[in-house]
Amino acid sequence: MTTDLSPSTASGPAPKPPGRSPRALWHLGVNAIVVAWLGLFAAVATAHHFLPHASWLLVHILLLGAVTNAVVIWSGHFAASVLRLPESNRGAPAALRLACLNAGAVAVIGGMLIGRRNAVLIGGCLVAAAVTAHAVWLVRLLRRALPGRFSMTVRYYIAASALLPAGAALGVVMARGDLAGDLSDRLLIAHEMINLLGWVGLTVAGTLITLWPTMLRTRVADGAERAGRAALPVLLTGLAAAVAGALLAPPPLAAPGVAGYAAGLVVAGRPWLREARAKAPRSFAAWSVAAGCLWLAGSLTVLAGILVSTTSWTTVAERTSVLTAPLAAGWIAQVLLGALSFLVPVVLGGGPAAVRAATTGLERAWPARLAITNAALLLCVLPVPSMVRVVCSVLLLVMLLYFLVLLVLTVVRGTRKRRKAARGHADPVPAPAPARTEGPSAPHRVLGGVAFGLAVVMLAVAGGGAVDVRSLPLVGRSAATSADGVSEVEPTGRTTTVDVTIRDMRFSPSAVDVPAGDRLVIRLHNTGTDTHDLVLETGARTDRLSPGKRGTLDAGVVGRDLSGWCSVVGHRQMGMVFAVRVTGAEASDTAADRDGAGGTGSQDGSGTAHDHGGGTSRGTGESAAEAFDPMAEPTDGFTARDAELPPLTGGSSPTLHKRTFTVKEAEAEVAPGVRQTLWTFNGTAPGPVLRGRVGDIFEIILVNDGTIGHSVDFHAGALAPDRPMRTIQPGQSLTYRFTATRSGVWMYHCSTMPMSLHIANGMFGAVIIDPPDLPKVDREYVLVQSEFYLGRQNGTADADKVNAKEPDVVAFNGYANQYDHDPLTARTGERVRIWVLAAGPNAASAFHVVGGQFDTVYREGAYDLQPGGSERGGAQVLDLAPASGGFVETTFPEAGDYPFVTHVMTDAERGAHGVFRVR
Template sequence: MSAAPAPPRPSAAADRRSWHRRAARPVSGWLVALLIVVVLHPWIPQSRWLLVHMVTLGLVTTSIMVWGQHFTEALLRTRLAEESRPRQVLRIRLLTTGVLVTIAGMLPSWPWLVVAGSLLVSGAMLWYAAALGAQVRAALPARFGVTVNGYIAAACLLPAGALLGAVMAFSPGEPWQGRLLLAHELVNVLGFVGLTVTATLLTLWPTVLRTRIPERAVPRARLALVGMPVGAVGAAAGALLGAPPMGCAFLLLHLGSFLAVAATLVQAARQSRRQHHRSLVPLFPVLSIAAGVVWFVLAQIALLGMWWASADEQLVSTLVAADVQRLTVPLVAGFLLQVLLGAMSHLLPVTMGGGPRATTAGLALMSRGAVPRVVAYNLALAVLVLADLPGESAGALLSALTLGTLDPADAGSLTRVLVSLVAFAALLGFVVTMMLAVRSSVRLRRAASSEAPTGAADGAAPEGPTIASPTGGTTADGPAPDVASPAVASPAAASPAPAAGSMDRRALTGVLVGAGSVLAAGAFGASLDRSRGSVPAAGTGGAGGWSVAPTGRTTTLDLSMVDMRFVPDVLEVPAGDVVVITLRNDDPYDVHDLVLADGTASGRLQPGETVTVETGVITHDLEGWCSIVGHRAMGMVMRVRAVGADGAAGAEEPAQTAHSSGVDELTRVPLDLQAAPGPQHPVRDATLPEAAGPEQRVRLEITETAAEIAPGVTMDAMTFGGTVVGPVLRSELGARLTVDLVNSGSMGHSLDLHAGRVSPDAVMRTIPPGESLEYSITTDHAGVWLYHCSTMPMTVHLAAGMVGALIVPPAGLAAADREYVLVQSDHYLVPAGAPGYDEAMHEGAHPVSPAKISAERPDATVFNGHANQYVHSPLTARVGERVRLWVLAAGPSRGISFHVVGGVFDTVFKEGEYLLRPENENGGGSQALDLAAAQGGFVELVFEEPGTYTAVNHSFADMERGARALITVTA
């Protein structure tokens, strides 16, 4: 009985396809997850960060690792043994794990988990770089080995970028947040991704175009691939050092190096157009990659201009985080995503195999509807980017791109949503065409397998990669197929290219369809925005709807900002004129800006700065205000009055509801006070600090950060020292206390030490960002003293966390066994969806609500900066110990009736004097210490039984908002 024949051994091509399928699974997973998050992002915390990093870390970095290995083998003309494939897949899985860990740490703001994720990502990339280096050393010299060296250099840059991102997870204040974010983007996007993409395009681009790079361009490309990483690293160093000239010089080096390669790519495209191809060059990869390259160049030019213009001596910075984030859409959605999808639309069909017929069919399917998809996507991105940019130039360009159908004043929230949906539909088109291509490939491979003899099912692919240099060799179709290309279809299989006139008509039709979809969505959205009052009705003079014709004239007016006022606060303009406002910040200390109800914005101005703000045609009255938190509530508003526009008086009312989703600002933010504080919130040590001696110097750094004030609820906080409620300071009677106040925030701040007797004019003045002052007092009087920011509006700055306690013990104070400090503060938050919520400095954080402060409707009343933190981490004592509790009502508005459930105070000290001492002649005791806002004192008690005692604000409404602490007493 003969043995059954052994199954045929899979061909090398089949092995490669099997590896690609396993390695590319995470890429498909990230793409599907990205589409899901795009749909659900309004309900996901940190959604902007998540979308950006799903593209950059998930899609792009994983694709680089997969295809970088593929191109390395192709360019070096080697093929690794199949035994090495599991290690490569393991490396990709390590990267995926690192990205998931990073996301798991970032969404709930667990910085140490973000650090762990960044270490995993860095380890995977360094492993990848080492593997490529080993392949270079083992291979013979190759003409385009410089591309592989570019991959290695780029992979070594990512750990540096990951380190910068991990540091940002700890939310450092400005100027460091902006410096780190800028350096992070320079290293990761311009360095890691930019260098990898550029090195790949040197071989992929001629492959897609079925042409070759001229021999003389290769040395220039080698130099460019050296200049780009040097430029990216140097620019990142300039960002970290706060040195715009240095950073801009290195950014120019990077841009110039990339343009040198781009010129070569343009030359290859022109060469391909002059050649005759037996079948049509796949259009989507060409258009998508080209569009991505254009966005990359434009983003670098924009960054160069922003960086140079934003150099600010007072902020001691370059760009703040909000400025850098303007580049996110151009770099991520414009450059990275388009280049990735364009490359995948070419690489996926040629790696799925099935022979020339299947590959040709797959390429054609991936390019189905290429022109309308690419045009719609890029025009939608341009509309979204330009609609958010201030200035006349951005408005004029937006109007030109949309053929006069849309300007920034028309682009309300619904307009943006509808235009974004068009861009999303274009992205979804890639997924649809990919599924069609996969189905076609499977069908044709099965057909080929049933027709071909054994061993020829895959088009008789040779063992090892089929490679031809981009600079050498030709076939009947012109140049030889480049890296990752299959053999070009035989003449019998090739379909003839359509006539040029037919192609031009198809392309024109595609342009009209793509552009028309965006213009229609924009026009429909603008009409909906106007109908619901989000933007002024076009061509009307206000509520009465009277038409106002443009006059063609321009009115230029001066406007000053000083002392929380616009001067003048009414600008009269003939209806129909265009207004140019010369805006000056004449406030010597504070930062201000101007926002008009039609969306025109000046951007933030440091003291002494001037900017020109241009509006569109004035057809009705417009309200304007300063958007710095609390400044509008302080009365920093103005109005542009349209003289001669009938019915204009009521026109400003709809504008005040702009972008409102119907949520009342006074709606309380729900708190889950049964939950434990988040892991990112370390429980504050309530123990009284030790005495510091007769001379003490303290550094208080002002920062602005997102801080948790209740489980799962973060506030856009302004802080002394990085925490809501600043550090507890201690001084002794007659001692000298010197505070070095450093403003590392983005607006003016100050300090008021209630324990000092000094003239407020100098030491309590508001200092601009980047400045510092020295504030010295002698602590001559005992008490629990409040310190706080005294910059107007004070209620906003205090409610944002800028309060703290200075304790000066009275003379002869007896020792206590335990001493704790409890500072009560009240906080007022803008609820999600209410007007002003989207103006938070930190994504996902609640801004402070001036309306709630005015209405005295706090969301949380807390001890030491966090609601109920001492419920889950109680204070401790032992039976018979004397416990002293120092208490301060920091406000800004609420006092306290401090009580310990189950305890009686035998000592009460309030505002510099004892109200009760132990063993007093009346045998009296105290149940509560009553303190108004800004008052302090201490109480003492001795616990006689073990148990759990509760310290509360006996104004129970405040207790139920978080003013509660447990004291665990043991025997």
């Protein structure tokens, strides 16, 4: 090796005086930027449920913040090293480039968070300018240096730096939010390819030519430089073909470009395999980089498969979301952490002993850390229960935090030792220790660490599964118990196998006969469009099966009639019940006797119905309905939901409204002292209010962060429901795009069956499309009326009450009587417009303002009444059927409190009540 990347070069032939070298100080300072971005990433990952654009934010903090800074810093270091110009990568110009880069990154991320497109544009230009300046500096460096064996590494860096401005430009264009058709999806894929495979991928490939053998502490394989030179044009050609296909052609024509890029990596990587065979990896740094490369290989394979298997770029954009974690956490983050763990001790210097000590500190428990990271990440990308995915995500975050702590401690310890040495208080030099016969990488220690890491992941998976109520055992007698409930049936030794198909929320057949004493095996095939399972009262169950999947339930020896059902919340109430009928023995304790004609649930000694997939059994403690007091006051500090209608955005031309709707399960108070676990869009019920004009385009990215399948149906758009309104499973996302062609107050809601239960549990909201030439008014409010069918405290809605249309609470904007306690305001003489949506799911609304009269009534897209007519008519109520919307306008003649209600008076007494306070 001719570079200064190896720890052995950290010490010269003569000892240096204590103290940090300028070069080491420079690297400490600039790498602190990378660590700060990683720390911010960890903080945002911890709080991502409470932040807008959380997924976008996490990806860009990691890639635009931490990784881009690391690429600029370390490509400069490597370029100077391989060209033997070690002092050229520091100083004011380099600091200015980093300052410009970070200012741009902050502007891009901040601009997206607050919706300032100009800030995104300025930030993108700053990032592009910083990286372009870095590329120019690399070109000048290459021209100034003497020919070197590994100068092709610098050419990789120059090519990568030339590509990033193009990727940044695509990102800025997408941030405008007014792209039509599938252009936005094409630009997104091209943007990701350029930035990930070009900017990051070329930099990593060029660096590993020299860094990989250095990590292995072996010589560079013969032909490595030739392979590097040959691979670069292949990589660039493949990337160009893939990007051109994304911008100009259908997805299958972009797949050869991805394959060509992968071929370029194979050309460059063959020497790396020979180096690994010559000396196997024995450190965290080397294994972390190797694991990252494996994740890249798998991701490229999946990407090529996605491109080949579809003709829609919108579908490609949706499906490639599954590659975010493998590429960001599996490939890029692991390569970055591996490189930092190797390079930071080198640049800190202090001699071979100091480098070894720092390396040991950073590699503490590395086999377990690597096992936890990669096993947890693998589970995150597999179709596992949502709680298991959450627990594994926490493990990944803990591993990142652990590395950051080790990194900070290593730097602090090294700094303290140098300061002591500088003051003449250096620790006495210890006697040489006897040579160790087995290092920290001894095989049994590595295997033990890996086993420990896998055990941690297995315990986490078990814990996540235990949290999922589906995994809790049902209390019931054995299936082999005879009808008398005392003895067990004599096994016959035979097995009865039946095939059951799920069609349209029904089991077919819904009942099967089995001879007493036979073992029963049920083979279940889900041909429906939603996730289902089959649970028997004994606790035997299948896994939850997504559409098209199959499962097997082994009921064991059967001696009595059994009842079964689908445990997905609400599906049992929709009629997804199943019966096992025993023949050849008396079965007085029949499934029909226990389930009743409606099949609404098994009974325990107290007569309480149980739905073991959710529904009424999920809460604990007292009934929430018993805790509801219409006269109760909220706690101090209560603030009602803001009912002011958000203003229109955009100009007169059609505007593109881009929003992310994340399905979340959130505990919320719906009345004083009454709490429910709601299914929500973005954490609130009702969900966000959207507003636009006729002709505006709405692009909604639906992300399912819940534990069961959900969907969304926007009444404001007219389009075939097959794809955009489909149910997506936990961890999945879809893009719903529609054009508002007609004005009105439109409802949106979850359309997953049973629809009534999903709406009743919080999954609804309003889209307001202004009628053309709508006059301005002094104040605008929006009120969404809905019902709550209370289950247990902190539980979900009671599906039986929903079916019976027996609400406990009726509320405006999701909280009973909230505007009695925190009134809406107006002034005398002001014109006030009140938009109202009756979200249901079952109750109509008759909106009325006590003491007020309406001179304008707009309902379901048309005016019933407008001011200025010769008849001087007025209106007292805006009557709306479920899912209907409209608005009324009024002026308040004098100061005072004007109650508003639904004039379905029993519903008003259940909480659909508020006050206008007029001054």
